[in-house]
Amino acid sequence: MPCQTNSELNELILQAKRETEGGRVADYIPALAKANPADFSVAIIHPDGLCISAGDIDKKFTLQSISKVLTLALALCDNGEKYVFSKVGYEPTGDPFNSIIKLETNNPSKPLNPMINAGALAVTHLIKGDSVPDRIEHILKFVRKLAGNDKITYSKQVAESELATSNLNRALCYFMKQHGVINEEVEELMDLYTKQCAIEMDCLDLARIGVVFSLDGKDPQSGEQLLPAEVARLCKTFMVTCGMYNASGEFAIRVGIPAKSGVSGAIMGSVPNQFGIGIYGPALNDIGNSSTGIRLLEILSEKYSLSMF
Template structure:
């Protein structure tokens, strides 16, 4: 598969790129401070196997919260829908992604959904294996299978940086452990979670992951059913309702596609039955989403009628 530069896409990217000045990189994770806030790139992978890009799509970013939708799919495959949603809820939240507020307000203190940090930690807790390394290998193998890239690994530097500064996530874990949502050693769970978030991909990898979700779990190149259709459907639903943190409602109105963002500036998009989209723009808005990336997706959605609504 060859990904081709596209002049029309380049023009849209240049229009969106001016918005990078309105954001800033995630400086609360020291290793992410090094990103260039002016970077912006996008790859679009179509259902017929053709691919187009604009910007430097080979530059690697870490998955961060994009990994949440991937581990959710893996947990649903391994544990089943009933078990997963005994521990994590279905509902959107208007709170920041790392908030503890709803855990204290809900009964039996389970996270509202798998896309906030508390819910993602509970989902990662479900990944099977006898050690952190074995469980991480299961996640990595799944990412490699989804992307078709067997070279994908995680950044030890970013993982360590996140692990050392994960004080809020530790608090979430201890709260959930107190209430029986998780029952493993908190440091081991955080070790796995920070490594999961530090898996390195590029825009093309993201676009190829996106098309698998867009095609209800099927790889368009091999026709392999990588995940059951109902798992892809559940994941896309959460991407629509919760995928862009507490800006998901506005994103649904302005863009209207299933998408998941991460604080490295990455965005994974899955336009049902049509496209997978991978995007990288490290300058973030105050919600933690790529500020120029959001604008580029809005331009794409308007130009090509991508909204599912």
């Protein structure tokens, strides 16, 4: 999809950078620590195919927690809402995304929502397939369809780096296995989950997925229903209530659009019936969201009245 560079968007990026205090890359995952904190790019795709961009939109990054939205959509398509939400709840949490606290205090001991790590692991457990290669291919096929890009795959380097350092996620898995939320081998689930988080794309791919969600699951070019409208609605609701880690409430007030971030510095936004947005800026704030990315979305929302509230 051809994309036009946009001088106004570039100026808004410069403004966002001026108004943002630094940030640092996610160095607790060794492969992500290699990112250049000065990188920043954004693409916006409208339903009619108009694409505008600024920065190096060809630079690839891994989805990390943005993948939670996509596997939730796939799990809902495969298993239905009733079964998925027997394993994970609907409620936001003010705790960090990798916290184990609520698992210990909730009864039953299922994760509060699919956007925290415990909930995402429970959802990934539901992905169908006879083996990890089958299941990651099932996820990739779905992501490629949404992005309109058959070349999307995952970064083996990032997946291996995450698998070697994911002991807290292993602890979450073992806790959930003890309480019957999951019933597969923990290392198999961890292998699948780290590959899922390491799915790699650029801002154009991410914006294209964002516009599919903004159109309630429809392909912006062909009009084909790529996923059920109700699944798209559920995912967008979770993006609003839980998508920006434990800063989701403030983001809803200041920006007011469905969005999901990842610790790679990526953000996917879906402005209902208007456009999809893909952002990459690996310098993170203390919460784990792209610092310049958040500020740019605040500026865009204020300037163009994007908030749905």
